[in-house]
Amino acid sequence: EPEVTQTPSHQVTQMGQEVILRCVPISNHLYFYWYRQILGQKVEFLVSFYNNEISEKSEIFDDQFSVERPDGSNFTLKIRSTKLEDSAMYFCASSPRAGTTTGELFFGEGSRLTVL
Amino acid sequence: GENVEQHPSTLSVQEGDSAVIKCTYSDSASNYFPWYKQELGKGPQLIIDIRSNVGEKKDQRIAVTLNKTAKHFSLHITETQPEDSAVYFCAAPKGSARQLTFGSGTQLTVLP
Numbered sequence: 001e002p003e004v005t006q007t008p009s010h011q012v013t014q015m016g017q018e019v020i021l022r023c024v025p026i027s028n029h030l031y032f033y034w035y036r037q038i039l040g041q042k043v044e045f046l047v048s049f050y051n052n053e054i055s056e057k058s059e060i061f062d063d064q065f066s067v068e069r070p071d072g073s074n075f076t077l078k079i080r081s082t083k084l085e086d087s088a089m090y091f092c093a094s095s096p097r098a099g100t101t102t103g104e105l106f107f108g109e110g111s112r113l114t115v116l
Numbered sequence: 117g118e119n120v121e122q123h124p125s126t127l128s129v130q131e132g133d134s135a136v137i138k139c140t141y142s143d144s145a146s147n148y149f150p151w152y153k154q155e156l157g158k159g160p161q162l163i164i165d166i167r168s169n170v171g172e173k174k175d176q177r178i179a180v181t182l183n184k185t186a187k188h189f190s191l192h193i194t195e196t197q198p199e200d201s202a203v204y205f206c207a208a209p210k211g212s213a214r215q216l217t218f219g220s221g222t223q224l225t226v227l228p
Binding site for chain 2 (some may be wrong): 004031033041042043044045048055056058059091093095103104105107108109
C-alpha cells in the first residue's frame with residue numbers, strides 16, 4: 001500500500017540552527033501538507049501546497065518557515081532559525097483530491113524535532 | 117475560524133463494550149468530518165469520515181454520526197478490542213478550505 005514517508009525520524013538541533021524536514025508524498029497525490037503536534041497537544045495545520053505554490057498557511061507558519069518541492073517527489077519543510085518552541089512532531093500529509101472539496105489526508109509517521 | 121471541541125479526553129472501557137467519542141464544531145460551512153486514530157509514535161491514520169449530505173456511516177465495528185443542525189458528530193466503536201487502544205482525533209475543515217482543524221484527542225484504553 002502506498003504511503004507517505006518522512007525523514008529524519010528524529011532530529012536534535014541547537015537553537016538558531018536551520019532544519020530541513022523531508023517528505024515523499026504518495027506519487028499520484030496533488031495536495032501536500034505540513035502539520036505539527038507539540039507533545040501531548042492537538043495536531044495543528046501549518047501549510048498546504050498545490051501546483052507548486054502555497055495554497056493556505058496558518059498563523060504558525062511565519063517567515064521562519066518555508067516549503068519547497070524541489071523535484072517531482074520530495075516535499076520539504078525548512079525552519080530557518082529554530083526556537084525552543086519549534087520542538088514538536090512534524091507530520092507531512094498528502095491528498096489525492098483536486099478542486100475545493102476536502103479529501104482524505106494520508107499522514108506520514110512524522111519527524112520529531114528537538115531544539116536545545 | 118473553525119473551533120473543534122472533543123470529549124472525553126480519556127476513556128476506559130472493558131473489552132467487548134462500546135466506546136463513544138463526541139465532537140462539536142463551530143463553522144456551519146464545514147462539510148467533511150474525518151476521524152483519525154493515532155498509535156504511539158505514529159502518524160494519524162484515517163479510520164472513517166462522513167460528508168455533510170449523510171447522517172450516519174458504518175464500517176464494520178466503527179460508525180460515525182453527524183447532526184448538522186446541532187453541529188456535532190460522534191465516533192462509535194462497538195465490541196472494542198485491546199488493539200483499539202489509541203488516541204482518537206476528530207477534525208473538521210476550516211469552512212470550505214482544505215486545512216483541517218483537529219480536536220484535542222481522546223485517549224481510549226480498552227481493558228482486557
